[in-house]
Amino acid sequence: MRELLDDIDRWKAAGKRIALARVVDIEGSGPRGAGAAMAVNEDGEVIGSVSGGCVESAVVTEALAILAGEQPSRVVTFGYSDDDAFAVGLTCGGIIHLFIQPMEW
């Protein structure tokens, strides 16, 4: 998250609402470890990455839904190949668990 701070500061100063997505756990092979983070503001601007490109666009959709109040803050899992609602594959075959929340702290 270190690398996101300058942009987060700028967004906060501009009064933008921000959703923060952080990898909290990975199972098997994963491109980024726990703590990898990205942030999305209410205008859909995106900084950071959580997987090296595999799931970022799905995370943006989730983050915007959370900012819009359509979804609560929660853990979202990517990488299951079954009929999980958030089934977006990771090319490496791993599973990542992300926590996505509005940044209200």
Next chain:
Amino acid sequence: MAAYQIFSSRVRDNLPVSLATIIEGPNVGATLVVTPEGAQGGTLGNADIDRVVTRDAMGELEAGRTIVRHYGPHGESTPEDLVDTETVRVFIESFSPPPLMWIFGAVDFTAALARVAKVLGYHVTVCDAREIFATKRRFPMADEVRVTWPGPMFEERGTRLGPRDAVCILTHDPKFDVPAIQGALATKAGYIGVMGSRKTHAKRLERLAEVGITAASDLARIHSPIGLDLGGRTPEETAISIVGEIIAARTGREARSLGASDGPIH
């Protein structure tokens, strides 16, 4: 808002700080900022859980570990107490200061190594006793340039070096190399590498023996000649081979091509 400001200023100042966030259970999203001194801002919703998580986050921070922990609604953490009760899952994310790299010798290889080390997130200090070479102007990418001998440098702050840190000795000059190696061996630095040809290396071993460094456990800590056998020549290629060796030393891998090995990648 206050919690974020405390957190971000600690991260910017390279001071240890931990973020504890409830990711499941009551008060999802509640965040507490913890430093080695204790809780500094925010709350997880009740005093019991704040107290227990603060204690655990301080421990994780000391270990530099990021982890998810489970608690009962009032911070219960023993497994028996968690049976048949609602659990609270807390993501504890530790932000440790960047690892240190000390580079002895203000030479061409130093600039390339300092650049590559910055890419990997090191806080880089270049150290050389020669005032005309050890300048910030020649090493603008370094966080710090010190004009001093290895002895005083290690005496002053050798205790700061730990298992995540690296000492790279690129001077080629025995009057500088030997005290730098002596100084580095007296620290807990995780990586010690010394540049030089195989011939230089053999002579250096003799000089080290003269000052009493002969223990196999000491010699095993010295990576010399420094770097992986990539066949590179330029300072930049050499820098990559050095940081490659540092990574392999940390992970305990042989640094072969993945295509030539099997087993898990990470």
